Amino acid sequence: MTTVPFTKMHGLGNDFVLLDERQMPGPIDPAWISQIADRHRGIGFDQLVVVDEDPELDAHVRFFNADGSESGACGNATRCVARMIHEETGKNEIGLRTARGILRAVRDGMGWSVDMGAPKLAWDQIPLAHDCAAEDVPLDIAGLPRPFAVNMGNPHAVFVVDHLESIDVAGMGPTLERHAMFPERANIGFVQVLDRSSARLRVFERGVGLTLACGSGACAAMVALVKKGLVDGRVRFQLDGGELQLEWDGMNGVVMTGPASLAYRGVISSEMAPSAS
Incomplete structure (x- = not known):
């Protein structure tokens, strides 16, 4: 029977389930995401974070909201991924590829600092419904x-x-x-x-x-x-x-600094695994 290992982490209570596709690749279905996001019948989280191999950086990362929709970036989750990779490799400077672009995290006394990139302020880049300030x-x-x-x-x-x-x-x-x-x-x-x-x-x-x-x-x-x-x-x-x-x-x-906390590690049961959804 298929089970899926996961790591539960949070940044200031903004909580995540991290799936490591480097070890167990598989499809990510929005309906399944919302199922395991349920805090009563699943695991519960604000975002699902999927970590995969990257040929040039430490990892490629995707972020999914609790409703199954994909998000371009998540600052608190980025710090959590940086901590996870640091614990694997000992590296204090981590490069991650995201839909936002390349995000770089550095370990410091307060946890992790992440350069989240420059803001986009043009109406069609935000985007807004029409041209305005x-x-x-x-x-x-x-x-x-x-x-x-x-x-x-x-x-x-x-x-x-x-x-x-x-x-x-x-x-x-x-x-x-x-x-x-x-x-x-x-x-x-x-x-x-x-x-x-x-x-x-x-x-x-x-x-x-x-x-x-x-x-x-x-x-x-x-x-x-x-x-x-x-x-x-x-x-x-x-x-x-x-x-x-x-x-x-x-x-x-914009540089953001804050903690990244490990809650626990576990496995998603075969009843809740993607193939069962």
């Missing part, structure tokens, strides 16, 4: 400012608010994620500036829901806040699951 997307929702849109491997819409705790992120997220302005849906972030070096962030992730942390969402919020002149180039973001440090010089890649 990314920093002032014409999305008028009562009680909210217009969002700042950016692509950090995934489309993000960032709302800069004065009182984050008064925002019903879980309630508003599903409608905003699927708004017509976002033809590929969007991750919806709400950020409050605390001072020029700290901010509070919550993110409703596309295809997942409200998560304890979102690495690419923190990168998107960093871009929005720097562009608006609200923070300096180094900011500590407080998320529901913990803290991430973000650095951006306004031009190059």
Whole structure:
């Protein structure tokens, strides 16, 4: 009978199941992903992470949301993959190929730092439904400012608010994620500036829901806040699951630093294996 080994990891509570296709290649079916993502009848996770061989780098990585849709990047998961490969090889600098491009991770005292690449701000690269300014997307929702849109491997819409705790992120997220302005849906972030070096962030992730942390969402919020002149180039973001440090010089890649934690290793039973779904 076929079983599938997996590793469960998380970055600040943003949790992942890692499958190593280097050892056991196989098809990835969206319906199967959503089945094992179920926290009651499966394993439960925010994203499935599939790690495969790469001829030039340490690995090729794909990210899948809990609903089975594919994501271009995931910052917290990238740190987890970097830790996994470090434990295999001892390397402190890891290169990963993703749909976002080549992401490079470096081990440091806070965990792992990842250069998540430069933001895409052109309306058709985010993408948005029509030509408009990314920093002032014409999305008028009562009680909210217009969002700042950016692509950090995934489309993000960032709302800069004065009182984050008064925002019903879980309630508003599903409608905003699927708004017509976002033809590929969007991750919806709400950020409050605390001072020029700290901010509070919550993110409703596309295809997942409200998560304890979102690495690419923190990168998107960093871009929005720097562009608006609200923070300096180094900011500590407080998320529901913990803290991430973000650095951006306004031009190059956004660098994210945070922990990568191992929860456990296990096997998916033959009843839940891909061939049984």
